Amino acid sequence: GAVVSQHPSWVICKSGTSVKIECRSLDFQATTMFWYRQFPKQSLMLMATSNEGSKATYEQGVEKDKFLINHASLTLSTLTVTSAHPEDSSFYICSAIVYKYNEQFFGPGTRLTVL
């Protein structure tokens, strides 16, 4: 089956620093990946759609200068949280879509804690 990995699985950083999270499709090529944010005991909130070779499409209310997305290859998308603050602490999950199955495959998530 299609496997999506994320790295790191958890990260703790100081306020004001930037953190990069990687999302990789391991055994398939993904032209489209999605980034979600999940607060404790809440549902997934779509942040942006990452398209290989083009700019990401951000959902309303998501700061594109705060959450930088780069989809440099067909198997890798990165999310960089710039100048992180404690309110950015959350669980970030990526997914990749396989259009022929009309199905998304999710990564295991990255827990970000900003001190």
Add this chain to the structure above:
Amino acid sequence: GNSVTQMEGPVTLSEEAFLTINCTYTATGYPSLFWYVQYPGEGLQLLLKATKADDKGSNKGFEATYRKETTSFHLEKGSVQVSDSAVYFCALVHTNAGKSTFGDGTTLTVKP
């Protein structure tokens, strides 16, 4: 726009009880419907899916039938186990958009 409404939780059951988690949706056209399960601290795992009306998705004893006439995709299991304790999300994917729309999630706790 698309939306998914799930039964509010939390749901607490005894082992071997029957489970139903209701899910209804609003969407144009013919979306695909999914149930995902999330264990504490982990990402989402696909539990089952259905891509067209009257399809039944099933996996690990869980079932859900795509009912277009009632726009529903209720999750059922005949006999739950303690290991089924998790958060369950109903979702739809619209064929053209590719994005998922998720319900709010339902927390299930199964007690021995």
